[in-house]
Amino acid sequence: MKQKLVLRFPAAVVEQPFIYILAKEYNVVANILKANINPRKEGSMVVELTAAPEEFATALQFLQSRGVEVSPLEQQIIWVEERCTQCGACTVICPSNALWMQRPEMTVAFCSEKCVVCERCLKACPARAVEALYLAGE
Amino acid sequence: MTQLRTIQEINEKIAKGQAVVMTAEEVLSLVAEHGVEETARRVDVVTTGTFGPMCSSGAFFNVGHTTPRMRMSKVTLNGVSAYAGLAAVDVYLGATEIPETDPANSNYPGEFNYGGAHVIEDLVAGKSVLLEAESYGTDCYPRLRYKKEITLAEMNEAYLFNPRNAYQNYNVAVNLSDRTIYTYMGILKPRLGNANYCSAGQLSPLLNDPYYRTIGIGTKIFLGGGIGYVAWQGTQHNPQAPRSANGVPRAGAGTLALIGDLKQMQTRYVRGVSLLGYGVSLQVGVGVPIPIVDEAALRYAAVRDEDIVAQVVDYSEAYPQGLGGSLAEVTYAELKSGVIVVQGKEVPTAPLSSYPRAREIAETLKQWIVKGEFTLTEPVAALPTVKAE
Ligand code: SF4
Ligand code: SF4
Numbered sequence: 001m002k003q004k005l006v007l008r009f010p011a012a013v014v015e016q017p018f019i020y021i022l023a024k025e026y027n028v029v030a031n032i033l034k035a036n037i038n039p040r041k042e043g044s045m046v047v048e049l050t051a052a053p054e055e056f057a058t059a060l061q062f063l064q065s066r067g068v069e070v071s072p073l074e075q076q077i078i079w080v081e082e083r084c085t086q087c088g089a090c091t092v093i094c095p096s097n098a099l100w101m102q103r104p105e106m107t108v109a110f111c112s113e114k115c116v117v118c119e120r121c122l123k124a125c126p127a128r129a130v131e132a133l134y135l136a137g138e
Numbered sequence: 139m140t141q142l143r144t145i146q147e148i149n150e151k152i153a154k155g156q157a158v159v160m161t162a163e164e165v166l167s168l169v170a171e172h173g174v175e176e177t178a179r180r181v182d183v184v185t186t187g188t189f190g191p192m193c194s195s196g197a198f199f200n201v202g203h204t205t206p207r208m209r210m211s212k213v214t215l216n217g218v219s220a221y222a223g224l225a226a227v228d229v230y231l232g233a234t235e236i237p238e239t240d241p242a243n244s245n246y247p248g249e250f251n252y253g254g255a256h257v258i259e260d261l262v263a264g265k266s267v268l269l270e271a272e273s274y275g276t277d278c279y280p281r282l283r284y285k286k287e288i289t290l291a292e293m294n295e296a297y298l299f300n301p302r303n304a305y306q307n308y309n310v311a312v313n314l315s316d317r318t319i320y321t322y323m324g325i326l327k328p329r330l331g332n333a334n335y336c337s338a339g340q341l342s343p344l345l346n347d348p349y350y351r352t353i354g355i356g357t358k359i360f361l362g363g364g365i366g367y368v369a370w371q372g373t374q375h376n377p378q379a380p381r382s383a384n385g386v387p388r389a390g391a392g393t394l395a396l397i398g399d400l401k402q403m404q405t406r407y408v409r410g411v412s413l414l415g416y417g418v419s420l421q422v423g424v425g426v427p428i429p430i431v432d433e434a435a436l437r438y439a440a441v442r443d444e445d446i447v448a449q450v451v452d453y454s455e456a457y458p459q460g461l462g463g464s465l466a467e468v469t470y471a472e473l474k475s476g477v478i479v480v481q482g483k484e485v486p487t488a489p490l491s492s493y494p495r496a497r498e499i500a501e502t503l504k505q506w507i508v509k510g511e512f513t514l515t516e517p518v519a520a521l522p523t524v525k526a527e
């Protein structure tokens with residue numbers, strides 16, 4: 001299985017090689033999407049973990065036993081209007097019409113309520129005007 | 139055709155703040171109300187605009203001499219190689235060049251996050267870029283290596299010189315195959331999943347002067363937010379393309395080679411873009427004024443989206459294999475409605491070329507002329523053309 005998670009490290013454990021241990025002991029592949037780690041300070045990391053289901057569960061138990069706070073990831077798509085060139089390329093790629101073209105003006109607009117966070121627009125946008133923001137859920 | 143006014147007379151009116159200027163979109167309602175003859179009498183200039191990815195773009199730079207002096211035979215800017223087979227410290231940076239370290243499509247579909255076009259955008263934005271140069275030494279140019287952060291302001295000359303821009307009409311790209319394909323026309327979903335086109339249609343410069351009667355070599359234009367000129371016919375300029383009864387080409391035809399001072403430009407109209415699975419390109423804003431010297435000039439400039447057709451081409455097989463053939467002929471009015479019909483199927487469309495920004499460029503150029511900041515030029519020489527039917 002594959003899941004995106006937010007890991008929070010208390011200052012006391014921040015320097016331990018968790019990603020290495022996950023790979024070596026639990027066969028978990030960790031793809032780091034974002035990291036904010038400072039020596040001796042509380043840190044956080046957004047990771048995508050891939051592993052067999054049983055190993056996944058024991059890996060999470062291991063992290064929690066070491067004081068790492070694990071929470072599911074909530075993603076939010078941000079449309080950076082100033083960077084958008086109104087090219088419309090995303091409007092035929094977006095499956096939910098969250099990025100859509102207002103006609104006849106031919107201007108592109110974004111409706112975050114409709115967005116299903118499939119992330120297809122991130123690379124489809126030639127101007128890189130769409131970004132993903134990672135938030136820790138409850 | 140009786141002449142209504144000369145370019146010189148238009149310029150005199152511009153100087154007095156009396157010229158009547160309209161965008162190629164605005165003029166349509168006037169024509170609908172008063173007809174071509176009356177509108178041609180009233181309007182002096184029609185402005186056009188387009189803003190889309192134009193791969194055949196690039197910039198010449200003179201990066202300045204070092205002490206001791208250096209020839210510079212290999213040059214990179216932010217890791218992107220620029221052609222240096224010119225005189226000492228002159229280079230040409232192509233928009234589509236990518237760093238040697240970019241995995242390109244070996245990591246399919248490649249992301250192409252940074253390339254020549256982005257370097258050009260960064261420089262226009264006022265950012266510094268890393269210049270790295272190597273050379274063999276000579277008696278007059280002994281230096282072998284150089285590395286420096288450099289800004290546009292520090293360069294001696296910097297000008298965009300685009301060999302092929304402002305395509306007069308273009309294909310509408312679709313995909314008949316069973317897998318998603320990644321092209322310079324964007325992402326094309328399988329089995330006619332979408333249709334991408336790339337023209338401003340009724341606002342596009344060469345569609346408003348289909349026989350290049352007033353646009354020629356030396357024509358002064360809006361380029362990237364500053365002033366530029368038509369330098370030559372663009373590469374692949376093909377006036378012989380089939381045309382509709384109104385003279386408008388039904389497929390890609392004329393092109394323009396454009397030149398302009400990069401130091402005047404703005405990132406709003408010069409933007410690096412990454413086309414997934416294809417490469418890097420430069421989005422360029424171009425605006426061309428059309429002097430209404432006679433009734434025909436106005437009739438051509440009053441072309442509407444419903445009067446311009448384009449060919450729907452399969453980019454999974456027909457285009458890459460060079461087989462030719464059109465799946466359908468559609469109008470820009472249909473394309474802009476958001477759906478076209480191909481092989482009995484409704485296909486959603488996307489523009490790639492930004493219509494709102496094309497409109498903004500035509501409007502900006504209009505304001506420049508109205509305020510007397512921009513006058514019109516007589517072409518120095520005509521572009522290759524065909525006789526109007
Ligand atoms: S993430 Fe998916 S649903 Fe949301 S805007 Fe992008 S393409 Fe549309
Ligand atoms: S693809 Fe990007 S630049 Fe183009 S309209 Fe969508 S968000 Fe804007």
